[in-house]
Amino acid sequence: MKNPLTPKQVARAIGVSESSLKRWCDRGLIPTVRTAGGHRRLPLAGVLRFLRENEHRLERPEILGLPASTGQGEWTLSRAREHLLRGLVAGDETVCRQVIFDLYLAEQSIATICDEVIAEAFREIGDQWDCGNVEIYQERRGCEIASRLLFELQLALPAPAADAPTAIGGTPEGDPYSLSTGMVALALRDLGWRATSLGSMLPFSTLKAAVANGRPKLFWLSVSAIDHREQFLQQYEELFEEFSPQVAIVVGGRALTEDVRQQMRYAAYCDNLRHLSSFATLLHAQTEPIG
Amino acid sequence: MKNPLTPKQVARAIGVSESSLKRWCDRGLIPTVRTAGGHRRLPLAGVLRFLRENEHRLERPEILGLPASTGQGEWTLSRAREHLLRGLVAGDETVCRQVIFDLYLAEQSIATICDEVIAEAFREIGDQWDCGNVEIYQERRGCEIASRLLFELQLALPAPAADAPTAIGGTPEGDPYSLSTGMVALALRDLGWRATSLGSMLPFSTLKAAVANGRPKLFWLSVSAIDHREQFLQQYEELFEEFSPQVAIVVGGRALTEDVRQQMRYAAYCDNLRHLSSFATLLHAQTEPIG
DNA sequence: GACAAAATCGTTCAAATCGTTCATTTTAAT
DNA sequence: ATTAAAATGAACGATTTGAACGATTTTGTC
Secondary structure (H helix, E strand, C coil): CCCCECHHHHHHHHCCCHHHHHHHHHCCCCCCEECCCCCEEECHHHHHHHHHHCCCCCCCHHHHCCCCCCCCCCCCHHHHHHHHHHHHHHCCHHHHHHHHHHHHHCCCCHHHHHHHHHHHHHHHHHHHHHCCCCCHHHHHHHHHHHHHHHHHHHHHCCCCCCCCCEEEEECECCCCCHHHHHHHHHHHHHCCCEEEECCCCECHHHHHHHHHHHCCCEEEEECCCCCCHHHHHHHHHHHHHHHCCCCEEEEECCCCCHHHHCCCCCCEEECCHHHHHHHHHHHHHHHCCCC | CCCCECHHHHHHHHCCCHHHHHHHHHCCCCCCEECCCCCEEECHHHHHHHHHHCCCCCCCHHHCCCCCCCCCCCCCHHHHHHHHHHHHHHCCHHHHHHHHHHHHHHCCCHHHHHHHHHHHHHHHHHHHHHCCCCCHHHHHHHHHHHHHHHHHHHHHCCCCCCCCCEEEEECECCCCCHHHHHHHHHHHHHCCCEEEECCCCECHHHHHHHHHHHCCCEEEEECCCCCCHHHHHHHHHHHHHHHCCCCEEEEECCCCCHHHHCCCCCCEEECCHHHHHHHHHHHHHHHCCCC
16 A cells, blocks of 8 residues: 555556656656655556556556556456445455456546446445345445545546636535535546535535535536425525526436426436536536637 | 654655665755754754655655745644634645644644544534534535545555454444544554444444444444434443443544433543543553463 | 663665666557 | 667666664653
8 A cells, every 4th residue: 555656566566667667757657756865756646547548457456555456357337336336335445446446447437437336336235225135334334435435536536727617516405425426526527627525414505605605617416315395496496596507507316306307497417427527528618618 | 742853753754764764864955953862853844844845746745835834833733723724614625634744744643633633623613603604515525625634644554454453433323423433443543453434324223233243342433413312322222232341332422421421331431532542552452462 | 760661873785776778679651 | 571760678887765783862650
């Protein structure tokens, strides 16, 4: 788990000579820092980004502190989902990390990883819970693990540009499911946005204040549970009315069934993160037509 | 807080061997003073200057910047708390990271950082919220930031030994404050335990299952809020009765006022993480007397 | 103040890394 | 197929790093 890494470690992990690695560093392909004595040190996040961009395989992942066999196997999304599910239920963070980083290195978009693997795994956990096959603590522990992995992925993403569009969002009061809004933030960051999740259980009054203070280009509301439907709809309408044309208000979440949506106005309703990504890309391109 | 730092502290904090650090001192890269006996002492200001100038991008880029700590003024815990508070309210993760890693550089124990700075900052945020000075979303966003920083700190800790004692814990149903249980897990990991937080809002039924399945040496329950007092006490008593002698059951949290505690049995009640750390150390030493 | 444990001293040494050069292999274009 | 350009891997002496060692200092406790 050492970070930053030495050139020798990385060279052996990737399976190339130290000479090549040094050249890549000097050409700026891998972000490099120097010790006071002039030796190179390579932050893990930069190495992973390089591997991903250049479609390199990891010969010896364990050297980087990653689980053995990360970055060499062929993963179908369904196999990944299976493995992740087992890891989450067992509380095995190592297994989960391997699955996620494998997918990341295989150049899957963050949105795809979240949609097809993480979200699906938790949907399955929910089903298993209904059947009494998994305990609540296993689901909660899985959420903790997933949150960590999302954060680790964020560390591997480049920092957003200073002029990148901003986005904020969260879940409304009565919805404690913070994982979903965390995934939204990460997916938007993957697109280059300066996205910040405000967390979960946020009353509409404070959501209004957040939008008013933050002036984002996009605001998302992830709704996995609704306490009082009428109140929710009314307060949401107020928020939409107040900010709608200036701020793109995007909603999503399994609690927004069709009959609920029919009583809502929104800039976009997104079933999943790929929909959201498409919309965000479109929005950014349209409002910033020249760049 | 001790201002002149020992080489060991600094070496550990910036991730370099003591040998190299000593050489850098002798080469004049880091201003060094000597004790009467010849031991090196490194003023914090000089160390920070060295990090900014020579190690521009080594290890933790977030250490550089240091808006307020660069001055020769004492970087007291209360000043750190102040800065962290402002960063949390403003949602500025960079500032918060600087504060925390400054402290990590200057202090050994994570328990102290959590107790004196993070927990205190959130207590202050709670007060400000009562006065209507901060919005709920600022508190929630602060929690998100703090969670990330705890996770980053954990990444800096060595992995627990294979034979390390295990501990699990969480917050009961009705208590959504997951930050506290996350801090407990981190403090125990700092002591070398294999600690896992199960998260928040856990019904007692599933807590029992978790203890039964995990067989930890220590179980903690962090209680920041109690929904139904009678039910809480009764279910807690059941859990204690079932596992008490084999598993050390530790409780804490601001919801456990004195009158509540008087109706509870526990291996230890901990006001803060330093109490918990003492107890955990004692427990480990007693049950593993030879090693 | 005396004592024991822990930390630090200065030093030495093997391993790793530096920058550089050069021969070989791979890639791309003619 | 031939050739030029580019990338790779291996080698070199000089320097840096991390770990070890016994001797000394600091720290905590009685």
